[in-house]
Amino acid sequence: MAFEVAHYEKFPYELSDVPKKVRNACYRWQTNVKNQEILPNRSDPPTIKKLNEYRNLWRLRIGDDYRMIYSVNSNRQLVTMLMIGHRKKIYDRIDADEAGKPGVRITAYGPELLEKLPTADEVNAAKKTLASRVSEDASISTDKTLPVMLNSELLDRWGIPEEYHNLLENVYTEDDLLCIDDIPEGIIAKIMDLLWPPNAEEVVQKPVRVAMHPSEIEEAADGKRKLESFLLMLDEEQEEFVARFKGDSRPVGPWLLKGGPGSGKSTVTLYSIRSLLEGLTQLNLFEQDGPLNILYTTFTNSLVRVSEHLLDTLGLDKSKHKLEVRTVDSLAMKYQPEEYSKLTVCYGREDLENRVCNAIDICEEKTRRFSFSYEDKKFLLEEIDWVIVGQDLKSVEEYLDVDRSGRGRALGQQQRQHLWLLYEILHDLLRENGECLFSERLRAAAQSATPHYDYIFIDEAQDLKPVAIRFLMGLCQNRKNIFLTADINQSIWGYSFSWTKMASDLQVRGRARILRRNYRTTKEIWSAVLQVAPDSDSVDKETLSTEAVYLGARPILSHYSKLKQAEERLNAYLFEALRLERATPASAAVLCPTNKEAKNVYEMLDQKLKPKIMKSKEVDISWPGVKILTMHAAKGLEFPVVAVFSLEKGRLPWPARDGIDEEEHIAQQQRLLFVACSRAMRRLIVFAHQERPSPFVDYFSSDLWDFEEL
Numbered sequence: 001m002a003f004e005v006a007h008y009e010k011f012p013y014e015l016s017d018v019p020k021k022v023r024n025a026c027y028r029w030q031t032n033v034k035n036q037e038i039l040p041n042r043s044d045p046p047t048i049k050k051l052n053e054y055r056n057l058w059r060l061r062i063g064d065d066y067r068m069i070y071s072v073n074s075n076r077q078l079v080t081m082l083m084i085g086h087r088k089k090i091y092d093r094i095d096a097d098e099a100g101k102p103g104v105r106i107t108a109y110g111p112e113l114l115e116k117l118p119t120a121d122e123v124n125a126a127k128k129t130l131a132s133r134v135s136e137d138a139s140i141s142t143d144k145t146l147p148v149m150l151n152s153e154l155l156d157r158w159g160i161p162e163e164y165h166n167l168l169e170n171v172y173t174e175d176d177l178l179c180i181d182d183i184p185e186g187i188i189a190k191i192m193d194l195l196w197p198p199n200a201e202e203v204v205q206k207p208v209r210v211a212m213h214p215s216e217i218e219e220a221a222d223g224k225r226k227l228e229s230f231l232l233m234l235d236e237e238q239e240e241f242v243a244r245f246k247g248d249s250r251p252v253g254p255w256l257l258k259g260g261p262g263s264g265k266s267t268v269t270l271y272s273i274r275s276l277l278e279g280l281t282q283l284n285l286f287e288q289d290g291p292l293n294i295l296y297t298t299f300t301n302s303l304v305r306v307s308e309h310l311l312d313t314l315g316l317d318k319s320k321h322k323l324e325v326r327t328v329d330s331l332a333m334k335y336q337p338e339e340y341s342k343l344t345v346c347y348g349r350e351d352l353e354n355r356v357c358n359a360i361d362i363c364e365e366k367t368r369r370f371s372f373s374y375e376d377k378k379f380l381l382e383e384i385d386w387v388i389v390g391q392d393l394k395s396v397e398e399y400l401d402v403d404r405s406g407r408g409r410a411l412g413q414q415q416r417q418h419l420w421l422l423y424e425i426l427h428d429l430l431r432e433n434g435e436c437l438f439s440e441r442l443r444a445a446a447q448s449a450t451p452h453y454d455y456i457f458i459d460e461a462q463d464l465k466p467v468a469i470r471f472l473m474g475l476c477q478n479r480k481n482i483f484l485t486a487d488i489n490q491s492i493w494g495y496s497f498s499w500t501k502m503a504s505d506l507q508v509r510g511r512a513r514i515l516r517r518n519y520r521t522t523k524e525i526w527s528a529v530l531q532v533a534p535d536s537d538s539v540d541k542e543t544l545s546t547e548a549v550y551l552g553a554r555p556i557l558s559h560y561s562k563l564k565q566a567e568e569r570l571n572a573y574l575f576e577a578l579r580l581e582r583a584t585p586a587s588a589a590v591l592c593p594t595n596k597e598a599k600n601v602y603e604m605l606d607q608k609l610k611p612k613i614m615k616s617k618e619v620d621i622s623w624p625g626v627k628i629l630t631m632h633a634a635k636g637l638e639f640p641v642v643a644v645f646s647l648e649k650g651r652l653p654w655p656a657r658d659g660i661d662e663e664e665h666i667a668q669q670q671r672l673l674f675v676a677c678s679r680a681m682r683r684l685i686v687f688a689h690q691e692r693p694s695p696f697v698d699y700f701s702s703d704l705w706d707f708e709e710l
Helices: 011-015 020-034 086-091 104-109 119-137 152-157 162-168 174-178 185-193 212-222 236-245 265-281 284-290 301-312 327-334 349-366 374-388 398-400 415-430 438-448 466-475 521-534 563-580 594-605 664-675 695-699
Strands: 004-008 048-050 056-063 066-075 079-084 208-210 255-261 293-298 322-327 455-458 482-486 512-515 556-560 587-593 613-614 626-629 640-645 682-687 706-709
Touching: 004 011, 004 020, 011 185, 011 212, 020 056, 020 066, 020 079, 020 162, 020 212, 066 086, 079 086, 086 563, 104 119, 152 162, 174 185, 174 563, 236 512, 265 293, 265 455, 265 482, 284 512, 293 301, 293 327, 293 466, 301 322, 301 556, 322 327, 327 438, 327 466, 349 374, 349 415, 374 415, 374 438, 398 415, 438 466, 438 556, 455 466, 466 482, 482 706, 521 664, 521 695, 563 587, 563 594, 563 640, 587 594, 594 613, 594 626, 594 640, 640 664, 664 682, 664 695
Parallel strands: 004 079, 255 482, 255 512, 293 322, 293 455, 455 482, 556 682, 556 706, 587 626, 587 640, 613 626, 640 682
Antiparallel strands: 004 208, 048 056, 056 066, 066 079
């Protein structure tokens, strides 16, 4: 069985810093491994050598001066290229002496790399030794000057376009490089990684990606391909699920994939689509039956753009199939009945609430002791939107019998009858003005849906109304060809998540699987974030029990009393975190409860960080600076550095609307905080007001968070 070759995600950058003949040798080695002409886990002196005392680490000798370090997983038949460079630098990065013996740095910060795992006492002793060396070395510079000065010769070797050389030659410090304008973010990121190449213990804490062909890594080294275009490597659990879409016949579902934040649900979806299309191509089904229509739908426009970018990297022959990426809302617009195209959706919250109040007035005239008042307008509107229309109830009898689990506020039979009357009157008032609710348009699309797609992949299903699932089912030629991903604990829009409610005839029992590893968030952040995880009866405890893979810094809870304090700390933190992660401002995000708060944060941030406020429909992941988003808009996204601003009474959680059940409202707000914090990959800070504390602050403990007082 041939070995598969993967690479540490920044490996192509390192490849650009070695001579062409070394790159060619690396290319030949990858090809020979794939073709089984070389066994990467068999010593072949002096070219291939196992690194003694290191676990599964091997060295490839390329000429007299260059070395490549790679790891081998024999059980998975997987080779991962970790680093390449001049032998002196390489051995420093793996902390090995001339005899190849590991040093104290690896013992302290990369013990998992060693053949013999050191004890806790040995690790602590190694850390103390390193700390004493730092304190005794008076020659260590405290400024932030670059380790080497940038010049045209060096920049040319790294493949940096000549048009940027003059600007870069005037950069002398880390902050200058971090905040330089007029140079693409990808180029700055590449320079930072080449100036500060990560050590072995840092490399193994970063994602592994896979190329379809060794030439793609060459393209990335030359700057012709983005690093993000390489798909993440699947683990055994993820591969087992994707295997369902491989084979000599059309796969049959339906399928449900569950998993917590960072478990790779979206990545597995993309691999499943690729496996499906590759299998059908091999069967010549496209030639026999014509191209299949495949739909991939996700929750927000920002996730659509991310998904489209990744799907473009799959190398699929688009002449043989049709793959469409859309939000459910845009599909409803596309497939709405003709009579609804003549209606205007009433989006404005104030307008809708006024319509509800008018409906209440009419109900009070028609019914003695009507059960609701103006104070209930928000609750009534959401009940109609999520339960009556959202579940496509067609009569008051159905509403009297429906299970409202998760709505929080109980309703008796008379209250339900009154609410149904209000719904009918509101419907008539809207039509008199040529208006409708968006959920009504979605329901109408579901009722008139005709099959258009052979397979449908639905991401973030937990935030869709049941009628939206039914609409998508109606668009599928065969309801067994539906794939869903979901995590109820990340539901920040809906109130309840029940597959029985969503589609009584969509049976996923026995076909559901759970991903149990978290590849996004470090163990330190994940353990801390679990303290604010949802804890109600509706929680899916299985997806909260996922295990984080990577290690990193502890998150921070920063208490402030004055806004000026928070402003200074936020800016200082972002600069510090980006320097420590060797990342550009594009890697950071500040997440806020509301758009108003986002505007305040924008005014606070140093303009060198290139901050930009982005609403849900305007999220631009390619923006070269810090993204300022609401917590809702950040759903489904991830960032190496995250600041959550701010935990304050009246802001998070914000006050419950009139008529809304307080307990359910707080639970939803807690899920929102959980989603916001779990966007962080490597660094996280949460700001909390000292004098107006949010009740959520009580969930944080100093055992897992670093507390600071400003």
